[in-house]
Amino acid sequence: MNIDKAVLMFAGLVVLLGLTLGWLVSPYWYLLTAFAGLNMIQASFTGFCPAAIVFKKLGVRGGCAFS
Structure with a gap:
């Protein structure tokens, strides 16, 4: 996996997490x-x-x- 795919995966997970928490916990989670x-x-x-910088430091x- 390269940084581009890692950033896309992380962004997708953050979006799904925000939607799930917004539905189950509080609408304020939609801000995420x-x-x-x-x-x-x-x-x-x-x-x-910023996520690409973190992934790069992790060795991806x-x-x-994002190179």
């Missing part, structure tokens, strides 16, 4: 989903993604979008 979406949008413009090999 909104944060994940906004972070994906800004990463597409700037190329800066580089990809095309």
Whole structure:
């Protein structure tokens, strides 16, 4: 697995977690989903993604979008 796939998987998990917690616990958890979406949008413009930095430090090999 490379960084690109790891970031996509992590973003998908955060979105699903936010939706599940928003449905089961409190609607305020939908803000987590909104944060994940906004972070994906800004990463597409700037190329800066905190999750990619963390995955890189964990030793995940580089990809095309986040090297």
